[in-house]
Amino acid sequence: MRDKQLHTPEGVRDIHCNEALKKHEIQRRIMAVFHHYGFLDVQTPTFEFIDVFSHDSGTIDIKNMYKFFDSDGNILVMRPDITPSVARMMATGYHHENTPKRFCYLGNAFRNIESYQLKLREFTQAGVELIGIDNEDADAEIIAMVIQSLLAVGLKDFQIDIGQAGFFKGLLEEAGLDSKYEEELRMLIDQKNYIAVEELLDSLELDEAHKKVLLDLPKFFGDVKVIEQAKSTTMNKKALAALDRLEHIYSILCDYRVEQYVSFDLGMVSQLNYYTGIVFRGYTFGTGVSIVDGGRYDTLLEEFGHSAPAVGFAIIVDEVMNSIERQHIEINVPSTDTLLLYNRKSRTMAISVADRMRREGMRIEIGMLDRDLDENINYGKKNNIGGIMNFFSLEEVELVNLETEERNTVDVKSLF
Template sequence: MQRIFHTPEGVRDIYNGECSQKRKVQEKIHRVFHQYGYEDIETPTFEYFEVFSREVGTIPSKELYKFFDREGNTLVLRPDFTPSVSRACATYFSPDKEPVSLCYTGNTFINNTSYRGHLKETTQMGVERIGDESADADAELLAMTVECLLAAGLTEFQVSVGQVDYFKSLLKEAELGPEAEERLRVLISQKNSFGVEEFVEEQKLKDSMQKAFTEIPQMFGSEEVLKKARSLTNNACALEAVSRLEEIYEIMKNYGYEKYISFDFGMLSKYQYYTGIIFQAYTYGTGEPMIKGGRYNGLMKHFGKPAASIGFAIEVDNLLLALSSQKLLSEKEEKPEVIEYEPQDRAQAIKEAQKLRAEGKCVALRLKKEAR
């Protein structure tokens, strides 16, 4: 049997300076979580399949790593922390009585073969605010997003904010079938204005609906976009969604972080559990978002304790890629002080090393090569 020394496709080893840099960035982000009063939680690496089933609204079943336990139950490696944390919250907390603020760090696993070169195991850090439906909670998580990126060392980035309820309200008014809805969702997500225009004409929607859907892919930018969104519809639910964004933006001004916020009504997540605002953070040097988040007011009901919730996940690997490309990672590797000793000097060497370590220094003891 041939011995294998390399990793499978989609996973990799992280070592030397890169591993050290990753730990330092994680520590800085973790400090922000705690400063906002979020408490740590660890959930299992694998869960019952039902936690990530189609009804929950997470990724497609074919992209899950599935296996069986001895009793024949289907288990999956977690592809996403939000359902896991929601399940744990429903088990151990009472978000109906008091909002629950939790934070986590760990790896996720997605068996996606359609993206060659993309990692199948990635590190995520994130927070979940469960039992709070206020615009203040939305703004707090946007503020945390900004502070996490600043703490990591980034200076130039943008947090793009969308509103799922705006699109869903228009869909309900249009009365499209499931297949048509999904096709329209894909076209808008791709910002394919011509495709959207052609599609809505085929559906023979009224002129005002056609105009609204055609405009959505190009509705991104500053707060002026909110006025544009208002002008396109009289749908009460859609207008309420715009009002929510306006309120959140005003709260962000209190934090002083409004300059980092932009709006994108064409942002539509593949996760179906999102219900209100969704957001993604981008910077130079990586085409993928560093942070993804949003409101998921319907998810907790799947675990027996309905509660309005919002959260975000930091893709740590994407963040490190951005920091590296912008040369914002420290090139200095803190090497330990090395004390070499002969066997007869062992006691003295150990005593010296212990003294230096007590002072907070890093010390490596090494028996001299010729004495090994």
């Protein structure tokens, strides 16, 4: 019992002062990019009815959700993914509006994953959803936003891999593969388990040509040239249309001047089967998993009774933080400007000065001078405080620059 009092459960952790400041700054920069693109903040509940994340919606497997009952016997879940929550909100709150909606959000999601995967079970997502537009320009804008967001937090060496769910679905259609096998095949391909993929295809008795195309999906990885190579493998209209769209998206990304951050991975098939068009993931050094996941989901809102195309993404803030730390990227965070000390006689004056300085936008820590000044100097240095104002009398105040250790005594009246 006592051990559990002192420890956090598997997959969650405390975030301490300086790290919390850095996380806040990273989130601020990302959200600023979202706002500059005209996206507006929304918030959805931390827990929802389990129906929002049902199997039919193509979201996270139910076994990976945190589930509990409310007092009325309803099954609730901690949201494992924020996109379905936004889709529900759109369907219930904006169903009479036909104009496009630009939503952005920042919040925590929860997944009850196996402990051996060494992933966080509570993690922060910063994301956007562009609802009501179905064209290449919307897809390209979303990918450009991802890139600008990662650049804004200081990352430079990263890559956005883009795939196309429509290409994969077209290949399955051409092969005559029953849709009931699609989810299993998608999961195996997403896990890069190609031995199991081959065994599954063998059991379905596919002809060698279609089997080879599906097994060769990982080979279609690289620059824009792989799209043309992929076109030679299929005659399916759905698959070819998906590839044409990818080429158009790339052309627009060139207009955004971000093509150097983009590659194509036609073997990318997300386990979230609500994706219907482009799918993409962002990778960088310092983390073994993607730092961004996104794509087009034109049928998800239909699950909530509202038909509208949509495209979006979520940045996993915690993984971005890991990458920034391991790449030794400096994130400047604000610290306390001044430690203001006083005794009983000078308390009223010191509090008045502190209030004025705070109104001017400064960060002021205030406290009774109940220990040696040198101890306060050491405390200030340890906590990156800029300086100390020591109101040791009603007439004079001692100023200490903690960077240079220079000390000056000035008349209190000079502060007013």
